[in-house]
Amino acid sequence: MWLAAVLIGAGAWVLAGAPSRAAAADAESGAAVFAAKQCVRCHVPRSEQGPGPVLEEIRRPQGAMELAGRLWNHVPAMAGMLAQRGFQWPSISASEMADLMAYLQGDALRDARPDLYKGQVTLLRKNCLKCHSLRREGGRVEPDLAERRGDYESASAWAAAMWTHTPRMAAMASSVGVAYPRFTGDEMGNLVGFLREAAAAPLRGTGGAPKR
Helix, strand or coil: CCHHHHHHHHHCCCCCCCCCCCCCCCHHHHHHHHHHCCHHHCCCCCCCCCCCCCHHHHCCCEEHHHHHHHHHHHHHHHHHHHHHCCCCCCCCCHHHHHHHHHHCCEEHHHCCCCCHHHHHHHHHHCCHHHCCEECCEECCCCCCHHHHHHHHCCHHHHHHHHHHHHHHHHHHHHHCCCCCCCCCCCHHHHHHHHHHHHHHCCCCCCCCCCCC
């Protein structure tokens, strides 16, 4: 299997493939996004009563990738609740997501450096390749993960991409009997770090640097 080879090849590109800095995010604008996307309907201060996790639980100092993982974990319950109440799934652009994550105090400096080996293990243990393919290996239900390189450049880019696609992905996983994966700790950061390097590293035997 080529996955082990990617780890070796990716090592040469760790510095070159480091994530770019996300566009400057603004917490005040993020608060406006939080209100405009109706997040305030469910996530209210602890002193009030709402159907979702209280605001203090989701808005606290945390890593940006850690926050992306928590958003991922939250999607099935949130999608079900919105559908039950007759609300559409809110669209969030990459710039809006960056601001929203700033408001929720997600900070990339709090994230640990990705562990590529652990990222590979996460990819396999979470059964991502049951549906997705990576460099033409794995499932065929979704686009090849190596083609999504732009989604791995920052936590906000990844969070925006998964926010758009994850409700459909959760429904599809259920239809094919795959458990919806949950992420804890540094798992999301390690996974995205591995996918970034796998997408950037040259194919085995081709040589040369990855195209930018």
